[in-house]
Amino acid sequence: xxxxxxxxxxxxxxxxxxxxxxxxxxxxxxxxxxxxxxxxxxxxxxxxxxxxxxxxxxxxxxxxxxxxxxxxxxxxxxxxxxxxxxxxxxxxxxxxxxxxxxxxxxxxxxxxxxxxxxxxxxxxxxxxxxxxxxxxxxxxxxxxxxxxxxxxxxxxxxxxxxxxxxxxxxxxxxxxxxxxxxxxxxxxxxxxxxxxxxxxxxxxxxxxxxxxxxxxxxxxxxxxxxxxxxxxxxxxxxxxxxxxxxxxxxxxxxxxxxxxxxxxxxxxxxxxxxxxxxxxxxxxxxxxxxxxxxxxxxxxxxxxxxxxxxxxxxxxxxxxxxxxxxxxxxxxxxxxxxxxxxxxxxxxxxxxxxxxxxxxxxxxxxxxxxxxxxxxxxxxxxxxxx
Amino acid sequence: xxxxxxxxxxxxxxxxxxxxxxxxxxxxxxxxxxxxxxxxxxxxxxxxxxxxxxxxxxxxxxxxxxxxxxxxxxxxxxxxxxxxxxxxxxxxxxxxxxxxxxxxxxxxxxxxxxxxxxxxxxxxxxxxxxxxxxxxxxxxxxxxxxxxxxxxxxxxxxxxxxxxxxxxxxxxxxxxxxxxxxxxxxxxxxxxxxxxxxxxxxxxxxxxxxxxxxxxxxxxxxxxxxxxxxxxxxxxxxxxxxxxxxxxxxxxxxxxxxxxxxxxxxxxxxxxxxxxxxxxxxxxxxxxxxxxxxxxxxxxxxxxxxxxxxxxxxxxxxxxxxxxxxxxxxxxxxxxxxxxxxxxxxxxxxxxxxxxxxxxxxxxxxxxxxxxxxxxxxxxxxxxxx
Numbered sequence: 001x002x003x004x005x006x007x008x009x010x011x012x013x014x015x016x017x018x019x020x021x022x023x024x025x026x027x028x029x030x031x032x033x034x035x036x037x038x039x040x041x042x043x044x045x046x047x048x049x050x051x052x053x054x055x056x057x058x059x060x061x062x063x064x065x066x067x068x069x070x071x072x073x074x075x076x077x078x079x080x081x082x083x084x085x086x087x088x089x090x091x092x093x094x095x096x097x098x099x100x101x102x103x104x105x106x107x108x109x110x111x112x113x114x115x116x117x118x119x120x121x122x123x124x125x126x127x128x129x130x131x132x133x134x135x136x137x138x139x140x141x142x143x144x145x146x147x148x149x150x151x152x153x154x155x156x157x158x159x160x161x162x163x164x165x166x167x168x169x170x171x172x173x174x175x176x177x178x179x180x181x182x183x184x185x186x187x188x189x190x191x192x193x194x195x196x197x198x199x200x201x202x203x204x205x206x207x208x209x210x211x212x213x214x215x216x217x218x219x220x221x222x223x224x225x226x227x228x229x230x231x232x233x234x235x236x237x238x239x240x241x242x243x244x245x246x247x248x249x250x251x252x253x254x255x256x257x258x259x260x261x262x263x264x265x266x267x268x269x270x271x272x273x274x275x276x277x278x279x280x281x282x283x284x285x286x287x288x289x290x291x292x293x294x295x296x297x298x299x300x301x302x303x304x305x306x307x308x309x310x311x312x313x314x315x316x317x318x319x320x321x322x323x324x325x326x327x328x329x330x331x332x333x334x335x336x337x338x339x340x341x342x343x344x345x346x347x348x349x350x351x352x353x354x355x356x357x358x359x360x361x362x363x364x365x366x367x368x369x370x371x372x373x374x375x376x377x378x379x380x381x382x383x384x385x386x
Numbered sequence: 387x388x389x390x391x392x393x394x395x396x397x398x399x400x401x402x403x404x405x406x407x408x409x410x411x412x413x414x415x416x417x418x419x420x421x422x423x424x425x426x427x428x429x430x431x432x433x434x435x436x437x438x439x440x441x442x443x444x445x446x447x448x449x450x451x452x453x454x455x456x457x458x459x460x461x462x463x464x465x466x467x468x469x470x471x472x473x474x475x476x477x478x479x480x481x482x483x484x485x486x487x488x489x490x491x492x493x494x495x496x497x498x499x500x501x502x503x504x505x506x507x508x509x510x511x512x513x514x515x516x517x518x519x520x521x522x523x524x525x526x527x528x529x530x531x532x533x534x535x536x537x538x539x540x541x542x543x544x545x546x547x548x549x550x551x552x553x554x555x556x557x558x559x560x561x562x563x564x565x566x567x568x569x570x571x572x573x574x575x576x577x578x579x580x581x582x583x584x585x586x587x588x589x590x591x592x593x594x595x596x597x598x599x600x601x602x603x604x605x606x607x608x609x610x611x612x613x614x615x616x617x618x619x620x621x622x623x624x625x626x627x628x629x630x631x632x633x634x635x636x637x638x639x640x641x642x643x644x645x646x647x648x649x650x651x652x653x654x655x656x657x658x659x660x661x662x663x664x665x666x667x668x669x670x671x672x673x674x675x676x677x678x679x680x681x682x683x684x685x686x687x688x689x690x691x692x693x694x695x696x697x698x699x700x701x702x703x704x705x706x707x708x709x710x711x712x713x714x715x716x717x718x719x720x721x722x723x724x725x726x727x728x729x730x731x732x733x734x735x736x737x738x739x740x741x742x743x744x745x746x747x748x749x750x751x752x753x754x755x756x757x758x759x760x761x762x763x764x765x766x767x768x769x770x771x772x
Binding site: 001021056057058059060061062063064066067071072073074075076077078079080081082088091092095096098099100101127128129130131132133135136239240241242243244245246249261262265371374375 | 387407442443444445446447448449450452453457458459460461462463464465466467468474477478481482484485486487513514515516517518519521522625626627628629630631632635647648651757760761
């Protein structure tokens with residue numbers, strides 16, 4: 001196997017994109033990504049593509065990607081792994097490039113959460129990402145599912161709604177200056193705590209928006225990286241972890257075992273530990289999920305996550321800034337695109353080009369959890385100077 | 387990269403399996419596959435899994451596979467590429483194993499076509515596998531889509547409904563003795579021609595049944611193959627090709643460009659040409675599709691496919707037997723499982739263990755086309771004696 005680097009990354013602004021179909025969004029993200037390659041790249045230099053789309057609303061996913069991007073002469077594979085699809089698609093593409101089967105691969109993700117197909121509903125979508133026979137009829141869709149986890153964590157460790165609100169305030173602060181973010185405004189602690197309750201302990205401002213969007217990366221094998229850039233961002237580790245689908249079978253709701261497993265794999269492959277990470281994009285679909293994830297990723301010990309927030313350690317300027325892009329919370333969360341938008345942010349961070357730059361960032365981590373909490377994917381990246 | 391072999395393969399009998407959910411089918415196919423490994427294999431020797439499921443009816447696909455098979459400690463990725471999902475999932479797994487990232491991988495496929503989720507219909511399913519905005523409202527679901535292709539081919543080359551019927555007669559003859567086949571009966575030329583018309587030129591007996599089922603293979607890297615078997619079946623070539631999704635944009639309806647592209651990739655990787663293939667499992671969702679595919683795979687020249695059928699060259703005992711398992715036509719077609727059921731049949735063929743054994747088979751080919759005709763996947767296999 002050989003080293004693999006991201007040589008280009010791009011996205012379109014996330015939002016309620018009622019004027020764009022999947023093919024429009026995909027084509028624009030592809031153009032942005034190609035344009036980001038320092039020394040340029042022709043589409044015909046791409047040897048294979050992976051498409052991360054959780055829900056097909058405009059039709060046959062892999063074919064639509066090929067058509068929209070003019071990539072009909074290469075293999076296109078759709079990877080679906082709930083909200084972890086983006087980073088898991090990158091993992092699959094890495095195997096092909098690292099194994100020497102393909103020199104350059106496109107990994108592009110998208111979803112339209114604000115449009116569902118004519119005959120299906122958001123409830124149908126939810127059914128495909130949990131156990132549809134048992135948990136779906138109980139109403140255990142995403143907010144309720146994650147609320148069970150976060151409520152249990154709060155009970156165990158004395159975390160409060162104020163701790164959750166700190167995540168929202170931090171991430172909205174970051175996203176307010178990110179031109180690609182869906183919700184480009186700040187929120188105050190008071191606003192978060194006073195927002196209408198969605199499901200205890202999540203008020204409206206603890207919840208991710210429903211967003212449309214697309215994002216992509218181009219990866220290349222070490223032998224050909226120099227053709228495209230002198231400032232590659234290396235993909236040092238990938239990991240995908242699983243947990244039980246049924247909530248009744250989860251051993252401890254105060255944990256996210258899938259995240260811990262994915263992180264363990266990715267760190268082992270990278271040959272580093274979490275103490276080396278300088279900046280991270282973490283799955284904050286609901287505020288408390290980011291908080292709990294600090295622990296599963298090894299950023300702090302068990303029960304210490306609320307202290308990290310109190311001390312501002314995960315704010316920009318802190319020890320380990322998390323979600324400088326605004327995170328899912330402010331930037332938005334089209335599930336198939338999310339992991340690749342995280343990698344786009346970290347590509348810029350590790351090259352010193354980000355809007356909310358973390359000074360001297362050399363190692364970075366992207367993380368998703370989904371299928372509620374039954375799957376997680378982690379990617380560890382190293383900058384040109386690492 | 388290193389060589390990769392299939393060391394185990396298995397499936398459950400296809401049919402109308404109303405008594406089994408996805409988790410039941412998946413667990414049984416996994417057991418059958420593990421049991422097929424000559425020297426045995428423990429589940430914890432599997433390093434990663436790929437899950438080929440086209441439509442999620444019971445919920446989060448990757449998580450359900452992990453739960454049903456007790457594989458919660460390894461990464462599971464769902465690959466969806468319409469009817470080409472099975473062989474494309476195998477291609478993705480091959481990259482991971484061949485690249486040295488994983489020693490042993492499970493590739494398991496399933497679908498329940500006879501059950502759709504409570505809130506969605508078969509029509510919804512069809513929408514996810516074509517262009518849902520343009521072709522779906524026109525009624526261009528699978529039978530109509532393939533009928534356009536086959537009708538055009540018949541017009542160009544003077545093929546008749548009798549040629550199509552020869553495919554049905556041949557494949558039902560083979561499937562009648564296959565204990566895993568859904569439709570285990572013979573049909574006569576007269577019955578096929580007299581069957582009720584579905585869509586010109588396809589009568590009912592030109593069409594695949596709607597089947598539930600599951601199938602799987604276990605692949606291993608060369609370094610570890612000996613642990614599992616002395617009779618491995620080598621995966622020598624993989625390929626995935628694309629074509630336009632919209633029927634209005636297909637350049638020539640008498641062709642399947644996706645199949646030609648996939649075959650070209652797989653043969654190039656294998657370092658052989660189609661003349662070396664001794665037995666093939668070809669996507670015969672509709673009889674005429676098998677006929678046309680002979681040409682796209684290079685089994686004969688342009689316009690010569692009807693002659694192959696007239697001369698019995700693709701019957702068992704002929705020059706190049708196609709679909710000795712009964713094919714999709716008789717064995718059944720749960721889309722996510724189909725490619726892996728083909729590989730299961732060919733694993734047995736190349737080891738001399740098949741029910742309808744092709745004498746001396748050393749090289750084999752599996753083929754799928756789907757998303758109607760916008761994607762195809764081809765796998766080239768070599769037996770222990772090749």
